[in-house]
Amino acid sequence: MSVIITLTNQKGGVGKTTTTATLITGLSLQEYKVLGIDLDPQGNLGFSLGLDIENTETIYDVFRGTAKIEDVIQTTEYGDIIPSNILLSGAELEFNRSGREYLLKEALQSVMDKYDYIIIDTPPALNILTVNAYVCSDHLIVPMVPEILSLLGVSQLKETTQTVKKFYNSKLNVLGLLLTKYNSRTNLANEVADLADEIAKQLNTSVFKARIRSGVAVAEAPAHGTCILLYSPRSKPTHDYIDFVEEVLIRCKAAKKKHPAK
Ligand SMILES: Nc1ncnc2c1ncn2[C@@H]1O[C@H](COP(=O)(O)OP(=O)(O)OP(=O)(O)O)[C@@H](O)[C@H]1O
Ligand SMILES: [Mg+2]
Secondary structure: OOEEEEEOOOOOOOOHHHHHHHHHHHHHHOOOOEEEEEOOOOOHHHHHOOOOOOOOOOHHHHHHOOOOHHHHOEEEOOEEEEOOOHHHHHHHHHOOOOOHHHHHHHHHHHHHHHOOEEEEEOOOOOOHHHHHHHHHOOEEEEEEOHHHOOOOOHHHHHHHHHHHHHHOOOOOEEEEEEEOOEOOOOOOHHHHHHHHHHHHHHOOOOEOOOOOEOOHHHHHHHHOOOOHHHHOOOOHHHHHHHHHHHHHHHHHHHHHHHOOOO
């Protein structure tokens, strides 16, 4: 059975897509079988990994029932990817039948045994797409930028997580909070650490030891249709992301030991 991890934060531009692409690539490089899913109508995940997201079937077609999940999976050097595009933005209005929270969970049933990890990128919102990701996930990872660290918004995220846990998916766990775009010169280390710890505590989790430093290569990599790990293997963010991938593996294994039945 796959371990399913969703990257989430309703704030925009905090590194969800970058972290999703890096986690997919990092796990694939370690020979794990990985499926990446873009649930964001912006389509950034597929685009940044060099896929043509316009002239192709996407997760939207699976939700509509006009394509099978196997038919929308694209094979890349980074792992298998299911892209998305702007058509998915109609999901909130279009998929309004009961049980619409389970569209992704249902769709994944036939591929669950094929992958070790399924990594899901979500939009900067808490909407039906985000809920679909939460409903089928084992773990959530919450990336945050130190400059906009705030307790505001955390209560909303916490509420959504608790609602999903209560009604749809009791095993849902917040694996950790990840600091991104970290700059040791401008971010006052102690202040940031304390606030991040407090936010993590509210979400019943802890902050990943790895902090992803800022680096221009991170923003350049998607323009070349590739991931930072391959685009700039010696850069600081690459080092940090390698540590992060290791921590994710350790935390997933620890969670499995604690709750083997899940
Ligand atoms: N460590 C970093 N250093 C420098 N730039 C970064 C870093 N992480 C992300 N960025 C840049 O910040 C921007 C936003 O990152 P990203 O798209 O991953 O965020 P997001 O949370 O997915 O955004 P959205 O909410 O719009 O989906 C991108 O241009 C990305 O290249
Ligand atoms: Mg994104």
